[in-house]
Amino acid sequence: MARLKAPQRREQLIAVATRLFARHGYDATTTASIAEAAGVTEPILYRHFKSKQDLFVAIVRAMSQQMLREWEERIAVIADPAKRIRAVAEAVPEHIKRLADAYHVLHGALATSQDKKVHAVLREHYAQIEAFFRKVVLDGQKSGVFRADLDPRSAAWQMILSGIGYAMITLNLGEVERPVVDQVIESIVRGWIR
């Protein structure tokens, strides 16, 4: 395999680790097998990531970043707060399908890991999503669309909890149908408006 520059090598290792973790589970995947699948030696892998945990942290941070960038772009062109929520929520199925491997890794770890570093980066991930929705809800309250007695933090967590449930079912048992998704989004928004 051609020699890659450091940032590209890092990206490649994250992609390979995501695929292997998703396929064989986090616990069953070794750094040796990741290095081998990436066509590098283990010392090279360790130059980029000190441990398997570090790779997990990098996977989750890359997901958080990408997700929030996409959401920010999506709402930047929309003024109406209810439409903002719909626009973000309606894109979730495509987003989760596209990042299916990464979500498998994230939720597999959430469901089974007892590792503090893993827990810490998951908390960081949800804190960022919480902050995003809290702000959208607050803006919606300021403009008088969402009810004033709605707690923005709770509203944000309503989105997070539904999103986790959606990903868990869709990725593992079979896709939740589009009309159901649309109705759930509509019910959530109706519960928030004045």
Next chain:
Amino acid sequence: MARLKAPQRREQLIAVATRLFARHGYDATTTASIAEAAGVTEPILYRHFKSKQDLFVAIVRAMSQQMLREWEERIAVIADPAKRIRAVAEAVPEHIKRLADAYHVLHGALATSQDKKVHAVLREHYAQIEAFFRKVVLDGQKSGVFRADLDPRSAAWQMILSGIGYAMITLNLGEVERPVVDQVIESIVRGWIR
């Protein structure tokens, strides 16, 4: 250990398997270790359960049964459909805490298992919860409390998805606080009423 009658032995094996699966993961737990922890030989275990999968199926079915029995009892004494939803949803945190090991096993399997028999019993589990909430929603539409354009199946799935997300966070990252839970329930109900 004293000799147990068949139904008690079965119950005991389910309880021991739930604890071991929750602690060490489904994959890492062997029928040999379950038999040992239960104080029986493997052939005795196999008299009750043909395989580890069969034990998993029994765990999930026992959970579904207990949950639905509790929910049916809870709503039997309540006429108002919005209050019925609140009563069931408000009891979820205590229910999940009490059955924490079983939920760990269920969600661990949902997040990571690729076993068809495991998937089948999980589908059965969610189909029963869906049927329960669908009926409560339909009754609520008949009595004019819930809006007529609400799809009962989607409403049921809104509860299931939020419930999965709630259990995943609470059991693995730290309890979702009570005021947040109460606000989420209130938002869900508000999204359904006329």
